Amino acid sequence: RRMFPTFQVKIFGMDPMADYMLLMDFVPVDDKRYRQGAFSSLRYAFHSSSWLVAGKADPATPGRVHYHPDSPAKGAQWMKQIVSFDKLKLTNNLLDDNGHIILNSMHRYQPRFHVVYVDPRKDSEKYAEENFKTFVFEETRFTAVTAYQNHRITQLKIASNPFAKGFRDCDPEDWPRNHR
Amino acid sequence: RRMFPTFQVKIFGMDPMADYMLLMDFVPVDDKRYRQGAFSSLRYAFHSSSWLVAGKADPATPGRVHYHPDSPAKGAQWMKQIVSFDKLKLTNNLLDDNGHIILNSMHRYQPRFHVVYVDPRKDSEKYAEENFKTFVFEETRFTAVTAYQNHRITQLKIASNPFAKGFRDCDPEDWPRNHR
DNA sequence: CCCTTTTCACCTAGGTGGTAAGAT
DNA sequence: ATCTTACCACCTAGGTGAAAAGGG
Numbered sequence: 001r002r003m004f005p006t007f008q009v010k011i012f013g014m015d016p017m018a019d020y021m022l023l024m025d026f027v028p029v030d031d032k033r034y035r036q037g038a039f040s041s042l043r044y045a046f047h048s049s050s051w052l053v054a055g056k057a058d059p060a061t062p063g064r065v066h067y068h069p070d071s072p073a074k075g076a077q078w079m080k081q082i083v084s085f086d087k088l089k090l091t092n093n094l095l096d097d098n099g100h101i102i103l104n105s106m107h108r109y110q111p112r113f114h115v116v117y118v119d120p121r122k123d124s125e126k127y128a129e130e131n132f133k134t135f136v137f138e139e140t141r142f143t144a145v146t147a148y149q150n151h152r153i154t155q156l157k158i159a160s161n162p163f164a165k166g167f168r169d170c171d172p173e174d175w176p177r178n179h180r
Numbered sequence: 181r182r183m184f185p186t187f188q189v190k191i192f193g194m195d196p197m198a199d200y201m202l203l204m205d206f207v208p209v210d211d212k213r214y215r216q217g218a219f220s221s222l223r224y225a226f227h228s229s230s231w232l233v234a235g236k237a238d239p240a241t242p243g244r245v246h247y248h249p250d251s252p253a254k255g256a257q258w259m260k261q262i263v264s265f266d267k268l269k270l271t272n273n274l275l276d277d278n279g280h281i282i283l284n285s286m287h288r289y290q291p292r293f294h295v296v297y298v299d300p301r302k303d304s305e306k307y308a309e310e311n312f313k314t315f316v317f318e319e320t321r322f323t324a325v326t327a328y329q330n331h332r333i334t335q336l337k338i339a340s341n342p343f344a345k346g347f348r349d350c351d352p353e354d355w356p357r358n359h360r
Numbered sequence: 361c362c363c364t365t366t367t368c369a370c371c372t373a374g375g376t377g378g379t380a381a382g383a384t
Numbered sequence: 385a386t387c388t389t390a391c392c393a394c395c396t397a398g399g400t401g402a403a404a405a406g407g408g
Contacts, residue, residue, distance in 0.1 A: 001399080001400090002399070035362075035363090036362075036363090092364085105363080105364080106363080120300065145363095146363065146364050146365080147363075147364080147401095148401080154401075157400085157401085158400080158401075161399080161400065162371075162372055162373095162399090162400090163370090163371055163372060163398085163399040163400040163401095164370090164371075164399085164400045164401065165370080165371055165372080165400085166369075166370035166371045166400070166401080167370085167371090167400070167401055167402080181375080181376090182375070215386075215387085216386075216387090272388085285387075285388080286387080325387090326387065326388055326389080327377095327387075327388080328377085334377075337376085337377085338376080338377075341375080341376070342375090342376090342395075342396055342397095343374085343375040343376045343377095343394090343395055343396060344375085344376040344377065344394095344395075345376085345394080345395055345396080346376070346377080346393075346394035346395045347376070347377055347378080347394085347395090
């Protein structure tokens with residue numbers, strides 16, 4: 001499924017006329033597996049709000065990479081507006097053949113954002129190192145899950161994602177009629 | 181609405197590593213406006229199968245151009261498979277601001293297919309003439325309409341376009357059960 | 361007990377011809 | 385009479401969380 005929230009980035013400083021590839025990957029934050037906190041609430045799902053270490057991480061496959069589907073494009077195009085990776089999909093299926101990013105559930109990950117300058121020179125392979133730049137935003141770290149662990153995240157997404165409109169118990173449009 | 185049938189083309193002879201833009205436009209075939217043949221059938225719509233000249237053409241706006249949305253792309257990419265212009269949309273609205281191709285209804289048009297080589301040289305404007313090639317297939321000429329004039333075209337499209345499945349009176353999948 | 365998988369109703373987004381009403 | 389417009393039910397295609405079922 002698609003990652004939520006979507007990774008979005010505003011880009012400055014590119015050469016407007018040059019071509020760039022934009023891509024993302026995910027690296028493990030640590031070598032641990034996590035589980036829910038110990039105090040179950042009365043409700044099914046949504047237990048205590050803490051993560052506990054549950055042991056050593058599962059073995060990881062060599063990480064896949066997600067190219068932004070607009071790649072390659074000119075610097076001017078990338079800088080024109082916020083770049084959104086909303087087509088990026090995550091899966092826990094190690095045998096996935098849809099090219100989705102494979103993650104281990106209940107493990108912590110750090111998204112990484114990479115910019116590749118498309119070097120027009122014939123021997124561009126030689127310059128691969130200098131044509132490549134990686135950006136890491138530590139505030140985007142997360143724990144991968146197969147189901148929401150926090151009711152407020154569920155509600156946030158129901159409120160903000162148009163595809164989940166069916167689960168809103170109060171349509172913003174209906175406020176005058178529908179308030180309680 | 182989208183053009184039907186879709187203009188599709190198989191490309192050979194490009195430089196696999198070079199960038200190309202693919203585009204289409206439409207030029208009037210003649211300076212005439214047409215109307216339906218004189219013998220009406222019993223059915224509403226679908227009159228005689230001939231086109232009659234109804235007078236001089238309406239004035240035409242400067243023709244718009246439709247870039248294939250994959251442009252620009254490498255020659256290798258374009259030659260890999262049939263290129264389909266299925267996103268191309270036609271309208272008779274002279275004030276259209278969706279970038280659709282504007283045509284006069286009941287007028288005859290010749291689709292044209294253009295290939296533009298993206299010249300990497302700094303003074304590429306100088307070579308615009310030689311980096312540009314136009315292909316015309318006369319068998320693709322057509323009369324623009326606001327409604328189908330021929331029942332067999334309607335049926336052909338209902339049979340071949342997945343979005344019109346609701347109008348099929350016989351689903352191909354149901355043949356063994358559904359035959360008459 | 362905790363987590364994962366599958367299925368489903370319910371959305372968004374957009375491409376169909378039919379139909380009735382409008383325009384000339 | 386002929387052509388155009390606006391709207392509609394009915395599709396395709398795909399993104400949601402809920403809920404039930406499955407697994408260790």
